[in-house]
Amino acid sequence: MSFLKPKNLLGLAVGATMALGAGVASAKTNLTMYYPVAVGGALTKVVDSIVADFEKQNPDIDVEAIYAGNYNDARIKALAALKSGEPAQLSVMFSIDIYDLIEQDAIVSFDDVATSAEDKEWLKSFYPALMENGQTLGKTWGIPFQRSTIVMYYNKDAFRAAGLDPENPPKTWDEFVAAGKKLTKKDGSQWGMMIPSTGYPYWMFGALTKQNGQVLMNADGTETYFNNPKVVEALQFWKDLSQKHEVMPKGAIEWGTLRQNFLEGKTAMMWHSTGNLTTVKKNAKFDFGVAMLPGNPERGTPTGGGNFYIFKKSSAEEKQAALKLIKFMTSPKQAAKWSMETGYIGVSPDAYKVEELVEYAKSFPPAAVARDQLKFATAELSTYQTGRVRKLLDDALQAAIAGDQDPKEVLEDAQARATQLLKPYK
Amino acid sequence: MRIFGNRHVLGWLLISPAVILLVTFTHYPSISSFISSLFSRGNPIRPAQFVGTDQYTAMMQDPVFWTVLENNMIYAAGTIPASIGLALLMAVLVDQMLPGRAFLRLAYFTPTILPMIAVANIWLFFYTPEIGLLDQVLRPLGIDTPNWLGDPDTALWAIIFITIWKEAGFFMIFYLAALQTQSPELKEAAKLEGASPFTFFWRITFPLLMPTTLFVLVNAVLNSFKLVDHIFILTKGGPNNASSLILYYIYETAFSFFDTPYAAALTIVLLAFLALLALIQFGVLEKRIHYR
Numbered sequence: 001m002s003f004l005k006p007k008n009l010l011g012l013a014v015g016a017t018m019a020l021g022a023g024v025a026s027a028k029t030n031l032t033m034y035y036p037v038a039v040g041g042a043l044t045k046v047v048d049s050i051v052a053d054f055e056k057q058n059p060d061i062d063v064e065a066i067y068a069g070n071y072n073d074a075r076i077k078a079l080a081a082l083k084s085g086e087p088a089q090l091s092v093m094f095s096i097d098i099y100d101l102i103e104q105d106a107i108v109s110f111d112d113v114a115t116s117a118e119d120k121e122w123l124k125s126f127y128p129a130l131m132e133n134g135q136t137l138g139k140t141w142g143i144p145f146q147r148s149t150i151v152m153y154y155n156k157d158a159f160r161a162a163g164l165d166p167e168n169p170p171k172t173w174d175e176f177v178a179a180g181k182k183l184t185k186k187d188g189s190q191w192g193m194m195i196p197s198t199g200y201p202y203w204m205f206g207a208l209t210k211q212n213g214q215v216l217m218n219a220d221g222t223e224t225y226f227n228n229p230k231v232v233e234a235l236q237f238w239k240d241l242s243q244k245h246e247v248m249p250k251g252a253i254e255w256g257t258l259r260q261n262f263l264e265g266k267t268a269m270m271w272h273s274t275g276n277l278t279t280v281k282k283n284a285k286f287d288f289g290v291a292m293l294p295g296n297p298e299r300g301t302p303t304g305g306g307n308f309y310i311f312k313k314s315s316a317e318e319k320q321a322a323l324k325l326i327k328f329m330t331s332p333k334q335a336a337k338w339s340m341e342t343g344y345i346g347v348s349p350d351a352y353k354v355e356e357l358v359e360y361a362k363s364f365p366p367a368a369v370a371r372d373q374l375k376f377a378t379a380e381l382s383t384y385q386t387g388r389v390r391k392l393l394d395d396a397l398q399a400a401i402a403g404d405q406d407p408k409e410v411l412e413d414a415q416a417r418a419t420q421l422l423k424p425y426k
Numbered sequence: 427m428r429i430f431g432n433r434h435v436l437g438w439l440l441i442s443p444a445v446i447l448l449v450t451f452t453h454y455p456s457i458s459s460f461i462s463s464l465f466s467r468g469n470p471i472r473p474a475q476f477v478g479t480d481q482y483t484a485m486m487q488d489p490v491f492w493t494v495l496e497n498n499m500i501y502a503a504g505t506i507p508a509s510i511g512l513a514l515l516m517a518v519l520v521d522q523m524l525p526g527r528a529f530l531r532l533a534y535f536t537p538t539i540l541p542m543i544a545v546a547n548i549w550l551f552f553y554t555p556e557i558g559l560l561d562q563v564l565r566p567l568g569i570d571t572p573n574w575l576g577d578p579d580t581a582l583w584a585i586i587f588i589t590i591w592k593e594a595g596f597f598m599i600f601y602l603a604a605l606q607t608q609s610p611e612l613k614e615a616a617k618l619e620g621a622s623p624f625t626f627f628w629r630i631t632f633p634l635l636m637p638t639t640l641f642v643l644v645n646a647v648l649n650s651f652k653l654v655d656h657i658f659i660l661t662k663g664g665p666n667n668a669s670s671l672i673l674y675y676i677y678e679t680a681f682s683f684f685d686t687p688y689a690a691a692l693t694i695v696l697l698a699f700l701a702l703l704a705l706i707q708f709g710v711l712e713k714r715i716h717y718r
Contacts, residue, residue, distance in 0.1 A: 072681070072682060076681045100684060103469050104469055104684070105469065188556075188565070191556075197576075197665070198576070198661070198662060198664055198665070199662070249555055249556070249573060250573060250577075251555070251572070251573030251576035251577040251665070252573065252575070252576030252577070252664060252665040253573075253576060254550075254554060254575065254576065256550065257550065257551065257554045257557070260551075260554070260557060261554075261556060261557055264556075264557050266556040266557055385683070387678075387682040387683040387684065388683045388685075391678070391682070391683075394664070395490075395664075395666045395667060396666075398578075398664050398665035398666040399665070399666040401665075402573075402576055402577060402578055402664075402665035402666065403578045403665060403666050403668070
């Protein structure tokens with residue numbers, strides 16, 4: 001009988017103590033957790049309800065989950081709170097913040113907290129592609145939570161109107177361009193495609209380079225490959241979409257308003273985070289599909305999104321409580337619920353065995369696209385000095401796409417500076 | 427002697443609230459920024475080291491610094507005269523006896539009372555290509571619109587325009603207040619002498635408004651170096667730093683790159699620059715202003 005497990009006995013004991021009440025100080029562990037929301041929507045409610053479920057099961061742990069803006073804001077708030085001595089024991093932060101957090105000596109590795117045999121099995125239960133951004137120096141520092149890939153949303157009605165097969169979206173770059181040409185209306189009322197170039201341009205670019213057979217950095221986060229010929233080629237392709245093929249608008253395409261553009265039918269295809277799926281589903285007034293990104297010839301996408309981290313300053317007790325919370329929130333059942341409510345990937349294969357999600361994916365096949373795409377996924381750009389290195393690449397990309405500069409030149413320049421920045425970490 | 431001593435103490439006590447506030451929030455942060463700008467970027471593993479003026483040398487070689495500096499100059503030149511001129515024009519207009527005057531005043535002032543972030547979000551959707559208000563109005567007229575915020579040539583100007591729209595109403599209030607204190611006798615006297623409305627404005631109203639103009643000018647200059655909110659929402663400084671300003675770059679350096687010493691060095695340069703501007707404004711302009 002599971003009732004007799006030591007954990008439950010302890011819970012019973014705690015419950016009994018609390019029931020006895022007066023005079024006995026309750027040994028409640030308080031956890032503060034910051035988390036970001038990058039795609040908008042009512043995700044805060046989903047987090048709150050998962051946390052409430054956890055508290056119901058674990059009356060001895062009190063969780064304060066604080067919504068902290070986008071990924072950048074969340075990191076700033078969490079680190080500022082730590083510096084000022086405010087207790088935060090765990091947070092969801094950008095998976096690519098790992099090197100900065102290690103350099104700041106802010107986090108502990110999960111290998112040091114999750115020590116039992118059962119814990120070690122748990123660490124292996126996630127999709128390996130989602131673990132890549134969370135592992136370095138031979139240890140695991142981040143546990144996947146709100147993880148995404150880039151997927152291609154496309155307007156099936158527009159495909160039909162242009163004489164394209166709506167069940168057969170483009171699989172290669174050539175097909176992608178060809179479809180784009182058919183979908184672009186000369187009067188400017190509908191574009192073939194939009195790939196956002198503000199917000200997270202390096203992320204979209206990570207997809208293009210992977211599709212072209214090249215990653216952007218090494219696994220230690222100490223070297224970048226911005227001037228690799230395949231990388232230059234990928235940027236040329238991105239630029240050509242608007243300049244040469246004229247199937248995408250010129251200038252920077254705004255990350256934040258792109259979804260609205262798609263929903264209003266101004267673009268027939270868009271590349272965006274799978275985290276938008278549920279919102280698109282709720283608001284699209286037309287028949288839409290979700291496909292893996294095309295390849296050249298191999299498909300490819302970076303993973304993205306937020307991981308759980310545990311802060312070093314917490315007490316041993318708090319760390320264990322934090323681990324318990326993380327385990328709960330990434331458990332197959334909760335991961336399945338989270339995935340259905342948002343569109344983010346269920347973080348473990350077991351999540352896709354949960355009855356509800358199986359049913360959901362059957363009735364709504366796009367829900368499984370991001371998962372199926374994981375086998376083509378690579379890590380998101382992440383290095384030491386990651387903010388600066390990322391900005392170098394972002395600036396180079398925008399200079400080429402919106403500013404008419406030569407892709408090779410700007411990438412050579414970005415590479416030279418990134419090498420300079422990363423020299424001390426070699 | 428005792429009385430002198432007491433008065434001394436009393437004097438200090440009287441100014442102490444101001445001194446405490448100034449020292450805590452102005453002098454101490456300035457000095458500590460300066461000190462921190464002389465050190466290298468440290469972390470718990472490698473502590474910061476004294477590097478002298480290295481941060482400043484690096485700044486001179488940082489192309490982004492020069493870009494944001496140039497952008498800020500353009501931004502200042504684009505926003506200050508335009509918003510002050512517009513404010514004056516609007517103030518003169520609503521100072522007259524017009525039907526619906528109160529409504530007009532309110533309309534001009536509304537942009538100022540809206541929260542910055544809300545304003546930026548509204549404008550984001552105005553400027554958005556294809557579905558934005560601007561494109562929906564201009565495109566049917568056959569005007570080929572640029573990608574306002576996505577084109578390096580127009581991004582900064584799009585932000586300048588919002589600032590003018592937002593600031594002019596605020597400055598108008600000061601001009602309006604000043605105009606209403608001007609004695610109507612002046613106008614009657616000018617009429618008797620046969621002065622044209624333009625001469626009256628140029629020779630009498632405008633010179634009398636100079637103290638207000640100085641005040642507004644100081645504020646406008648400060649504001650032109652203080653903008654970050656809009657940039658966050660609208661462009662994040664892009665594309666390729668085309669719309670990034672000094673303060674936004676300082677923010678990025680400190681909180682995105684965690685390079686506090688370099689951010690401190692940038693702050694010191696900004697402070698020195700603003701101090702210089704203040705000296706010019708108060709030193710030169712004030713002598714030419716006629717206070718009653």
